[in-house]
Amino acid sequence: MTRPEDKTVLIVDDEPDVVTYFSGILERAGFHVVTASNGQEALKAVREHEPDFISLDLVMPEKSGIRFLYELRKNRQWAKIPIMIVTAHARDDLGKGDFEEIFSDRTMTGPLTYLEKPVKPQRFLHNVMKILGLAPLEEEPLHEEVDGLRNRIASRIEEVDLNTLKRVIETLGIEDVEP
Numbered sequence: 001m002t003r004p005e006d007k008t009v010l011i012v013d014d015e016p017d018v019v020t021y022f023s024g025i026l027e028r029a030g031f032h033v034v035t036a037s038n039g040q041e042a043l044k045a046v047r048e049h050e051p052d053f054i055s056l057d058l059v060m061p062e063k064s065g066i067r068f069l070y071e072l073r074k075n076r077q078w079a080k081i082p083i084m085i086v087t088a089h090a091r092d093d094l095g096k097g098d099f100e101e102i103f104s105d106r107t108m109t110g111p112l113t114y115l116e117k118p119v120k121p122q123r124f125l126h127n128v129m130k131i132l133g134l135a136p137l138e139e140e141p142l143h144e145e146v147d148g149l150r151n152r153i154a155s156r157i158e159e160v161d162l163n164t165l166k167r168v169i170e171t172l173g174i175e176d177v178e179p
Contacts (some may be wrong), residue, residue, distance in 0.1 A: 004030035007132055010051035011035045012042040012068065013086070014060040018117070022055055024085075025121045039068030043158065046078060053132055055124075057089045082131045084116035086124070 004026075011022045014037050023033045034051060036042035038060040045051070058065035065085065072078040115127060157165065 002132075002134060004129070004134060005032070007052040007134075008032045008034060008049060009128065010042060010054045011039075011062070012039065012047055012054060013057040013067070014038055015057075018057070022124060025125050031128075038062040039071070040063055042068050043071055045167065046072070046081075050078070051081060052080055053128060054083045055086050055128070056083055058085060060064055065092075083113075085125055086117060086119060087114065088117035130172075 009026050009031050011033060012025075012035075013019050013022070016037075019035050019037070023035060024150065026033050028045075034045050034049065036045050040062045042054070042056075046054075056065045056068065065087070069083070072081065113127065114126065133173055160168075
């Protein structure tokens with residue numbers, strides 16, 4: 001039976017805190033982790049030691065996530081590496097175009113999925129384990145649609161003025177909440 005200790009995961013993200021966060025989650029589960037801060041470094045990492053899985057941010061300096069994906073697609077073996085896009089820019093101007101391009105024309109031929117940041121540790125690990133076909137942990141507590149909806153609501157709430165927020169709270173019948 002394959003175990004996390006038998007697998008190498010490449011984390012590609014330009015935010016050091018995100019890299020540390022994801023690395024810690026995977027290393028505690030037993031995975032070997034390699035990191036890169038952009039697509040250029042990621043290509044070098046893939047050449048040096050082909051990973052079993054890639055966690056990839058889209059918006060990065062030097063070589064973006066989508067440019068990195070196009071480079072992987074040129075190599076038949078690399079194109080089969082399972083990839084999970086983990087981005088905060090799936091719906092904004094910075095990454096929406098790349099995101100739609102990746103999923104509309106199947107930029108990659110191998111397994112490909114995505115999560116929107118912020119990502120809960122259990123959810124991140126669950127998806128990596130599931131995609132790699134490792135023993136499932138426990139059932140994923142939230143579906144992607146619910147998390148996506150929560151993220152969209154949270155971002156909109158930040159834009160709402162106090163009076164509107166009070167009316168929403170009253171309409172929902174929520175008690176003991178001070179906006």
